[in-house]
Amino acid sequence: MWGCWGLFAAVVTGGALGVDALTSGLPPPCDSQVYCTGDLLRQVQSAKLFSDDKHFVDMDMREPPEVTLKRFQELVSAAPGGQLTKEQIGQFVNSSFNGPGQEFEPWAPQDWHPDPKMLSKISDANLRSWAAKLHLLWKSLGRKIKEEVRIRPELHSQIYVPHPVVVPGGRFREFYYWDSYWVINGLLLSEMPTTAKGMIQNFLYMVDRYGLIPNGGRVYYLRRSQPPFLTSMMESYMTNQNDTEFLRSNIHLLEKEYEFWMTNRSVEVEMNGRNYTLNRYNVQVGEPRPESYTDDLELASHLPADVRLSLLAELKSAAESGWDFSSRWYATVGQVQTTTLMNTRTSTIVPVDLNAVLCRTERLLADFHGKLGNTEKVLEFRKLLDRRLEAVHAIHWDESVGVWLDFDLQARARRNAFYPTNLSPMWADCMADLSSADKAVQYLENSNALSYQNGIPTSMSQSGQQWDFPNAWPPLQHMVIEGLAKSSSTKGQELALRLSQNWITTNYGAFQKYRAMFEKYDVTNDGKPGGGGEYDVQEGFGWTNGVVLQLLDRYGAQLKSGTGPVTHLSWATLLFACLFWAPTWH
Secondary structure (H helix, E strand, O other): OHHHHHHHHHHHHOOOOOHHHHHOOOOOOOOOOOOOOOHHHHHHHHHOOOOOOHHHHOOEEOOOHHHHHHHHHHHHHHOHHHOOOHHHHHHHHHHHEEOOOOOEEOOOOOOOOOOOHHHHHOOOHHHHHHHHHHHHHHHHHEEEEOHHHHHOHHHOOEOOOOOOEEOOEOOEOOOEOOHHHHHHHHHHHOOOHHHHHHHHHHHHHHHHHHOOOOOEOEHHHOOOOOOOOHHHHHHHHHHHHOOHHHHHHHHHHHHHHHHHHHHHOEEEEEEOOEEEEEEOOOOOOOOOOHHHHHHHHHHHOOOOHHHHHHHHHHHHHHHHHOOOOOHHHEOEEOOEEOOOHHHEOHHHEEOHHHHHHHHHHHHHHHHHHHHHOOHHHHHHHHHHHHHHHHHHHHHHEEOOOOEEOOEEOOOOEEOOOOOHHHHHHHHOOOOOOOOHHHHHHHHHHHOHHHHOOOOOOOOOOOOOOOOOOOEEOHHHHHHHHHHHHOOOOHHHHHHHHHHHHHHHHHHHHHHHHHOOOEOOEEOOOOOOEOOOOOOOOOEOOHHHHHHHHHHHHHHOOOOOOOOOOOOOOOHHHHHHHHHHHHHHOO
């Protein structure tokens, strides 16, 4: 079996896999022998000093890396077989590193004030009070990186950026790319445009420096990105501030990031004798993720070398998707989808949502150039948009089910599984046929997804991974709701309100119970945080707060704190029930 997978891996990546082959043609790798690769990282992480592998790679060095590595090598040379004991490794780490989180200095956002106008749009007093508490959380999630990180970057895994950031929370001590889209939208509603602009400036700084925006603000994330929301962030900021000069000064960097995806993450897909260019997640780096080192090592260590390298690369590709991890990325053998994390084959899937985001990016770049008077660029990006619309319809749209589906390169077929992202072209305005909206709404109503009162599940597969059932994630709720709300479908607009009420009820109930906001929620239990995956559910939480504020801003006059979740029953059905049974009630 593994011989077959090895052959398959070689075909997918264009030849026999090795570290050199996997890293060719990409941005420069992290060369840190402490935080990214090497024997020190291997021995420390394998010793399992900490319950979370991320703890070690977020620690600062007390001395320059060459001194730290020399001291470590001296210990190794004196140890039997070159392997230190757990006690020796613990002593070395304690004497050589500082604890995580010390790269930041105290910072309070200067543009925060206690009474943003959006609060007055919320008619329910309980929800208004709750929204004020979420508005206050931006202070606790704000971070400013110390100047010493800029001066002595070699001592830190933290990547220096010039402006303060708002982090997700919990173990996520640094900024994360796609999380920040919903954070920025929340900041703008909180009337904090300076903080929001600073975060966008940080991402532009990354593109200028590295050619891409890394997964998060650590050097060990440099070889992978996340869903490309930078241009959508600029759209949010421009809608709020109309800062044309800021756009003019940086549109070349928006294009540069777009080019990264088209150069390094595109794939040709043939359908009915025609080739279409679309995009996928594809990080060909065959080493364990430093922040999840032992998980990756234990999963892949017993495999043949070529298969091990391929699996580690596919795990990084899944991390780049933001969906780490999910049965969505499991391979298909014949007509059967495999069922374990070991069968992750992310690069063989052409995802609906990635292509929807890039479709939105192309539309926005055309619009931005129009705003700036760059006629030739407008024509260029409109042509790219037209090609994308055609490709998304040809490859992802499935008329038989009435929705867009991921495409499996290995099986050369669409994957007929439910994910909220199946509706992402509605959010992105990426529909070649506007009648698709009504069909997609019907698809959602016919699915089991609306059977759950606490949110739309991420999938219907109970794999134990966190991006699967029973978890519901804020960004996916928002993309579905926004897509429905702005669609031409009356049923879709009604459904958007009902889903918003359900999600607000879930989040508000959990906050009342736990006094915290969480990164994900369980759709099967009122007010219960989500679970599964590699780490415990995290509190904070940046994108959760941003999504809630956006829903309260849109529907603040209609949402209620005391209203239970609304099921998929229509309002007409509920009204009929009231009229029919009301005379029998006592």
